[in-house]
Amino acid sequence: MPRKSVAKKVEEPSSDDVSAQSDVEMQDQQDDKMSGFKKFGSQYNVDTPDYTDSDTNPNTTANSVAGDSAPADGRKRRAEEMNMRKSMYGKKAEGLRASKEDDTIRRFRYLLGLTDLFRHFIDTNPNPRIKEILAEIDRQDAEETKKSKASKVRKGGAAAERRRKTEQEEDAELVREEKHGGHNETVFRESPGFIKGGTMRDYQVAGLNWLISLHENGISGILADEMGLGKTLQTISFIGYLRYIAGITGPHLVAVPKSTLDNWKREFAKWCPEVNVLVLQGNKDDRADLIKERLVPDSFDVCITSYEMILREKSHLKKFAWEYIIIDEAHRIKNESSSLAQMVRAFNSRSRLLITGTPLQNNLHELWALLNFLLPDVFGDSAAFDDWFSQQNADSDAIVKQLHKVLRPFLLRRVKADVEKSLLPKKEINLYVGMSDMQVQWYKKILEKDIDAVNGGAGNKESKTRLLNIVMQLRKCCNHPYLFEGAEPGPPYTTDEHLVTNAAKMVMLDKLLKRMKAQGSRVLIFSQMSRVLDIMEDYSVMRGYQYCRIDGSTAHEDRIQAIDDYNKEGSEKFLFLLTTRAGGLGINLTSADIVVLFDSDWNPQADLQAMDRAHRIGQTKQVYVFRFVTEMAIEEKVLERAAQKLRLDQLVIQQGRTQQPAKNAASKDELLTMIQHGAEAVFKSKGPVGPAADGELADDDFDAVMRRGEEMTEKLNKRYETLGLDDLQKFTSDSTYEWNGETFQPRKKEVGISWINPSKRERKEQNYGIDSYYRKTLVTGGRTENKQPRIPRAPKQITIHDYQFFPERLAELQDKETAWYRKENNLKAPLPEGPDEDLETREADQQLAQQEIDDAEPLTEEEKAEKERLIEKGFPEWNKRDFQQFLNGSAKYGRTNYEGISEEVDGKDAEEIEAYAKVFWKKYKTLDNWQKHLGVIEEGELRVRQSEEKKRLIAKKISMYRMPLQQMQIKYTVSTTNKKVYTEEEDKFLVVMLHKYGVEGDLIYEKIRDEIRESPLFRFDWFFLSRTPQEIGRRCTTLISAINKQLDTVKAKGSPASATPSRASSVATNGSATKGSTTKGKGKGKKK
Template sequence: MPRKSAAKAEEPSSDEVSAHSDVEMQDQPDDQMSGFKKFGYNVDTPDYTDSDTNPNTTANSIAGDHAPLDGRKRRAEEMNMRKSMYGKKAEGLRASKEDDTIRRFRYLLGLTDLFRHFIDTNPNPRIKEILAEIDRQDAEESKKSKASKVRKGGAAAERRRKTEQEEDAELVREEKHGGHNETVFRESPGFIQGGTMRDYQVAGLNWLISLHENGISGILADEMGLGKTLQTISFIGYLRYIAGITGPHLVAVPKSTLDNWKREFAKWCPEVNILVLQGQKDERAELIKERLVPDGFDVCITSYEMILREKTHLKKFAWEYIIIDEAHRIKNEESSLAQMVRVFNSRSRLLITGTPLQNNLHELWALLNFLLPDVFGDSAAFDDWFSQQNADSDAVVQQLHKVLRPFLLRRVKADVEKSLLPKKEINLYVGMSDMQVQWYKKILEKDIDAVNGGAGNKESKTRLLNIVMQLRKCCNHPYLFEGAEPGPPYTTDEHLVTNAAKMVMLDKLLKRMKAQGSRVLIFSQMSRVLDIMEDYSVMRGYQYCRIDGSTAHEDRIQAIDDYNKEGSEKFLFLLTTRAGGLGINLTSADIVVLFDSDWNPQADLQAMDRAHRIGQTKQVYVFRFVTEMAIEEKVLERAAQKLRLDQLVIQQGRTQAPAKNAASKDELLTMIQHGAEKVFSSKGPLGPAADGELGDDDFDAVMARGEEMTQKLNKRYEKLGLDDLQKFTSDSTYEWNGETFQPRKKEVGISWINPSKRERKEQNYGIDSYYRKTLVTGGRTENKQPRIPRAPKQIIVHDYQFFPERLTELQDKETAWYRKENNIKAPLPEGPDEDLESREADQQLAQQEIDDAEPLTEEEKAEKERLIEKGFPEWNKRDFQQFLNGTAKYGRTNYQGIAEEVDGKEADEIAEYAKVFWKQYKTLDNWQKHMGVIEEGELRVRQSEEKKRLIAKKISMYRMPLQQMQIKYTVSTTNKKVYTEEEDKFLVVMLHKHGVEGDLIYEKIRDEIRESPLFRFDWFFLSRTPQEIGRRCTTLISAIVRELGDGDAKNRNGKRAFEDEETEDEDEVEQPKKKAKNGVKNKALDAVKGKASPASTSPSRASSVVSNGSATKKAKGKKK
């Protein structure tokens, strides 16, 4: 039976597609199965000449053939037509995917048997059947070939003429499957308008076409600036004009590139119908209503955020291609975006990225799993296979290359774009001005214990990261700190330049670039640096544009257009690295300044390639500013390490073994300590450009030295191999410029500075008095202003930690004595003026306690330590809230269940905490609220258990529930009923099997429906979504509760324990005032309905359900 007729008979569903639907294939009838016929290999592919299955048919075009109806019926008719269209398109897509699966496996196994290892890990039995059938057919062909050679004398068999029957069979097979024709373009295709594609872009198009013809999804990973967008658009043009596939396609891109993608489509392929799904809620609703739902588009371009917001509409489509730009956004398979795009049903997928696979094996697997879930389904098997090769890193690289070669195309500008001169990168090393040195010291002094490593493991990584951030701000410009800029009044003057060595260098560089006619892009991670740049540009009279993270989309487009337009007088473009580094073409500039380096070197590369891309006719220079003998040197070294990994692995289409993604605490500490010794020993400015002046000779010397040190840095990392980089730590970078910087903790100690200044908190921002008082490196400076020293270290007591009250008393006593010893007066409590008298009284009482304070005795100190052990100091607010939620979900004594809710706690810890909680819960603030949450959850548990008991009781009443069960419907249920009794009984049995509550219950029931042979041709039941199945199950549970519930089926508050939550989507029918006595059939109502509309049919597909009727016969009722 050809698939064309089968598609008409089955009316398959597609309202909802599983996240792993790429490998879930519906069983075909046995009479359709012979060899690969059961997989769709020798079965007719969908005939798209039929309007029912034409992928370009829209719901409106179908509904438009009918006579006009009233509004409500017309909308219902359109909705049914639309559902039918979605279902038939999904069936056509599923048939195509089955064909693709066969071709894909044959192609991959023909490349290397390595793929068999990954395919074998897929638990889907259909996959194993396909592999077995491939092996069987290969064995038969090999056997026949050998036998023929034996009979006819070796190679003579291959030279014999074909019979008429053999040739006819081959022609028919090629007609069905398109033969093995391959489309290859030798020049820019005719459907590309607005320009001509370059040779390597045509080669990229041919590669994408070969993937499509072999049923494979891939990663287009060309280096930034090589025209990946154009190659993708040309491929969509091929699908439209050559393959006859107009769509729909989904393109997910960063929000900042939406307009660029729209422009590129309009330029290169204007006939493609583009829908940009973006805007405010009401604007999106209009787009969805007028264009998305009616299928009035070929390509839908939207942002990642819109995919999450409008997932309900987008997941209903059977997409031909899902294309994701900046594909590293889904490298974490646990992210919301990665999970959502996996749910969408598509024939093929394409990932676009200029910075692929930069982290580890697992992230590589996440991308490959998204592309081909039937091949790369098990991450553990993927990781384990490569970890077994650790003994030989070269073997790992070779095997990775074999795995990636079919899916990944990676080219760099130096190899393919001969007309584009390679960019020249120079690191310019500058020093620190006197003000920067003083602030750098101050930052280190403030946390001297962490800087010296003297606090052991007590300092948190967050604290170290904060120090790193502050030091990097100081390297950029001291005015980033509150109170550093002299004023008020604040003036735009030369001090903007002279107080930061980088600004001195930039000022000299820009003057030279302006004189030679260049235009400059300046990137910084910090938007407040751009604020300073704006003031500087105004002072120097430079015209500029600016883009940062807060720039509106429309303003961003306007700024780019203003800078790129012919004859533009804009000299500078100020951008933040992350906001301005994606999807922007600024080839009108030829100088790039990286004012500071990003932790991720790929972000800096993205920034450079805004200017260094196709269309650039000048030599591009990239100047990276680095503060010498400071933390920025270490940041640069870490970036160089990552780039070396990229060079070793990614450029060859490979990936790397797992590596650390973020700096460890020890590495952060090393970065902070780097150069600190020289900073503290300095009496003034340090290094080049530090004194605020830089002559021409000095500038040329800095440039020459920068080129030399850049070459040294690159050569140093060129020597490192894959194994060296995998074991890389900051220790391997201590040797630099002929000097060793191994950390010497004895020298980097308290003797640097007087650590007492860490306590200074006064907010005095007069620049002269500030430095006079706070930046003294000698003895302790007397502070005449009263201040409160740091109190003794104590446990912060929270009520949910259940510390004994005695501990609070002892800590209060200890604090009072500390204040008395340091002559600290009790502060006046804050409050309104009318309460001044009361607050003064409280102050006097507090002061009295301080005056009468005594130090803790040795016994009390020991008692305090014992009391600390009696509480739960390791429990935080989150743990407490999770404990409440777990108790509400699993009950008060199910400690194992509660432990699953509380992160990092075992069942015995939960039991210990619960024992104290139930004794002392009334001591908590808002304990009534907490108990309300628990009791409400316990009520839900009891209700759930009652439902399960009644369903089990109902099932146990019948020997064969699926055939014998009788469900007593209420009148309201019968009136709106569109499910057959057979379907309802199946749902009840599945509720008994899977339970009535839990995660993904109705998704599991939906999968059971799709796998059951009973409903192979039941399009209505197959097309129900988990939400619709859930609503029907709720209705059936309510009916069973009414039938079997005891007389006490009311809760303790006198309310019904189980409400009828029937909220079906079908049209509402007015409720009769009188219910049928037996709860199954209302004969009077049927009689009235029969008189009112004798020619009409019941809205129910089981229109005459009676308690003693045949379930089998009623299941055959006509479907509405």
């Protein structure tokens, strides 16, 4: 039914006037757009479905639900507008089709001029129009050849090269160029002027010129620079070229991973701020607003959205005739049968661009899928593409040359070492570690649990699945035994040194991080397993390292916050924990210079992506990559297989080539060989094996492991550098069985013969004699004899944190007590950790510390009593969590609201909070980062004051009326009036509900929504009943602003009585006023 409304004042324009004015303005705008449609911007297809199959259909919002009840003139006006829009979009789409045909002719001419190889693929296209274009090109070429021969006969051989165009030829060419805007090539020698946020590097300008040349020749391409070389900037600069030089403002569609949406938006704002960017993302309601207000009215140049949103909002996006469709991380469409690949192929566009930093994963068919997306008129038949290359398998060199010819026009691939001279090459070191005693025992258990499969005796049907499971379990064991249920001692579970000592990788990591911390480095730690990161978090807390974390379950907003926290100036975050796949894309962490790969990914590209989070443009330090490898275990074979694949990828793709179809997954024999590698040595061992296996690693041992790691890394790299393409294509894991002079290769026919025997069970000697048992018990007292004298327990001391506000004297007494303990037990001062160049300084510090130990004296009785008194003056029972909750409570309730703060701090009452707060506000400047803590509290208090001010405004407004729902008057601002969709009755109800529930708190707008649905006043008001809490909140904010301005105006005039009716006058005039308003509301009242 039609919406009810309260009539506005007489001087405001009527709805008919506003509608008429809007019609005129809209017609003018559409006429302007029609006159310039040859720019092909903001185009719609008319032969696509209407807005009926999307969950954010703007036509199903409140403004169009009136249906048959809407006035006839309104339906007619909307129908005329829709017809006008369809007519305009139809003409623009027709212009785009004409432009695409011209691009096709130029594209075919260009490609056929490079090599006749493209004619083979074009001829396979069944489209008759393609054949007509090809025939026309051949006809024109034949005429040119004929004229050339005739000219040679008349004027001699050289005249053919100087033949002038006829007038008709020149006129035809001028008309064609005028019609399609010409094709004058643009070449930039330096960073373009429309790039505002900085200066492009030379190779980035070269990449821009390459993209421009593709555009001039009507070709789509793949920008495949190595990660970190600024592909995003090159793409943005190309869109800037289209806008400022070519006069093509859009629309462009950019599809990116969800995690990089905000980064793309920031990059556009930085480099080309004038480009109108629409980020299509959010929940259903937010997207509906964006589509209605920006997408449908064409008020954007570039639409950036995620792959998921393309599938959800396909009905809207496929209506547009896009200038460019740009897809970041192009491997997402390498499977042409996926939903995303099929949908983006259905979109209408003039050109397309793929962006990828890892084209090396593509096999021959996947490469065809990408080329088919770029140029479907050239690469239309996958079977013809595969058949043509399969015919040349006999000659490897020939196929490589042909692939190079095919890829050269479409693919630009550069690496950092070639173009970025200021970026130091990263240094990779494989650190080989052993296994702790617990790891060895679990490794044995895994192998023994399925010894038949380990020995190759399992059936063919399920054998590979069993082997894959064994591989996964062995890799978990190499990382940390606590990944298995029941391995960690407990309950109770403690965060203690056993986290480190029970895993050799953790021992190595612990030693490495101490060195990196001392030299001022910051570290990224990658692992495939999120549960490894759980252990890392416990370890970081134990060592006091500040950290951030991202894994696959991290929310998008939390991911952005973590990256910003780590990269901000002066950040104290030392570690960033990431899973390899979740942290590999769209993340810039150049503030770190150390990368630790705790385990290796099956796909070497995933590890390269992880390294490039730190090793990219903007990095000013030398980047070191430490890869942990468990020696004589499955991880060695995983690393070798990855190195083999990486070398093959480098050979075939780095020069614009691709590899032939191959199985990416490991075969059954490869899995079996990986499992068997080192298994026999593990079964024979009776304790920890390899470096860092006994839970300790001295400085000399650590240096030796580093040197050995460098040597073995260099040996591994050299091994694969000598292999050529033919060698690698015939290469299997059989040739990786040699290691350190020993061959591990089993004969395939004798897999079941060379058995690995599980460890023998050793019987423990049992003494069942009662006399001997009691005799031994009496001698030892029931305890195991301790052969080494024990060092006396260190004196009990408390850990002092700055937020506990202990007197400084306490730290002095504890240092004195510790020095005496070391002197009494002949303990020497340790050498402080740090870089080798500071060795003299560290040795001097060690001598000073030793001097303090030598001169130490025990605490006197008076000093011991003083120590106890000083402890009582601090807050030893307050931990870091209590302190953070105190800050949050102070920000939420105010610094003096002790009752409120106590609700935030667990286990603390108001008296304890008051005692702590008094000391805090006296000594808060002694805290580290006290300005940050103070800022948090002051910002919160400001919000509290603003909330109280809003409450005061609402209360004052309500108090001015006896019956606010009937008498309240709200004076709207001009901007509010232009956007009104709420009636005054609805607005007054919202103000009354704000007075009832307040303006801040949990679920306020949900409660107001429930009140609306339960109120009989709005039983038939569909619009008001269908508002979401978010929409109600936005309206309430607008109303508070309007009330504030109204009260300020009344206060300035100094006559509140004249501005609003008093209680007495309101009561006296209530009947007539209300009656009049109701009468108007049922008549021609206007919407607010």
